Amino acid sequence: MNPYLLEKNKSLLSYNTFHIDVSAGFFTEIASRDTLIQLWQDGVFSQKHMIIGGGSNILFTKNYEGVVLKNNLKGIDVIREDTDYIWVRAGGGELWHTLVMFCVERNYGGIENLSLIPGSVGAAPLQNIGAYGVELVHTFYELEAMDLSTGGFRIFDKSACGFGYRDSVFKNVLRGKYFITSVTLQLRKQPVFHVEYGAIRQTLEAMHINTYSVKAISDAVIAIRRSKLPDPEDIGNAGSFFKNPEIDTTFYTSLKQKFPQMPGYAVNENKTKVPAGWLIEQCGWKGKRVGDAGVHKDQALVIVNYGKATGDEIYALAMEVKITVKDKFGIDINPEVNIV
16 A cells, blocks of 8 residues: 555645645655655656645745645754764754754754744755855755655765755756755854844844853844744745845946945855845835735835735736836846745
């Protein structure tokens, strides 16, 4: 007997944080390695399919006429340690924040700035998640994934993943070719704290915290995110909808003359990153609502579903925002969210 059930015409309403009411032709959850292998042997991965984790980086604009497979591989384990570092491996179906809290509670340093990011562990390497000056690449050690063309398993080290800003080989050349089963991080026993980005330092001061710790940084990040970002349980959203654009520094310098308040962060000597939220806010979108689709009142980078908005309506609003930013600043902003 197969160790899985393929549900037909399954509603995906509770499997995406935008709360879009679409359905999958077929749906199943993968909670064990045996199930994953059996699905491959049965040819499910050779059919039209989509792999999802927490559903926090997807905008469905229509029903999915294929098989949706939810990565539900769990487990968090310490697999190795030495004097300075500790290696933690987590199943691809674990919630990312659950892994962060596991590490924070044990004072393992490196991902505390990534607290409360929605989504699964398996999805984290796809776009090299990041926040408040820290990216996954800074602690990433390796991942294991099934090659969907052969059914074999492969280990990817950091260099093989081709990490970039919100990017990896799994978003381009290897898109849809692997199923990530686990991710291993290399964390510090003596943490190095990053408090220079965003409002972390001011938040710590407001919380009367003078001595930095992994927990203190995590608490500050959680407080900031909760104050600025809507809870997907309350208002449908996928967090940051757009990536922060990286533009030529010479172009940024010329824009700065026209828009003196424009913030920018040097990526290297040739590129400057501009906050997409600032650009969107300057175009008057913050808090604007079109039907049940809108731009959040506290964070212009977040597009929300206030109730019954369709994926098409949310996407149309996002494209209007993109066009307006391009017209005003000459800068292209591109979705961080996967459009299906």
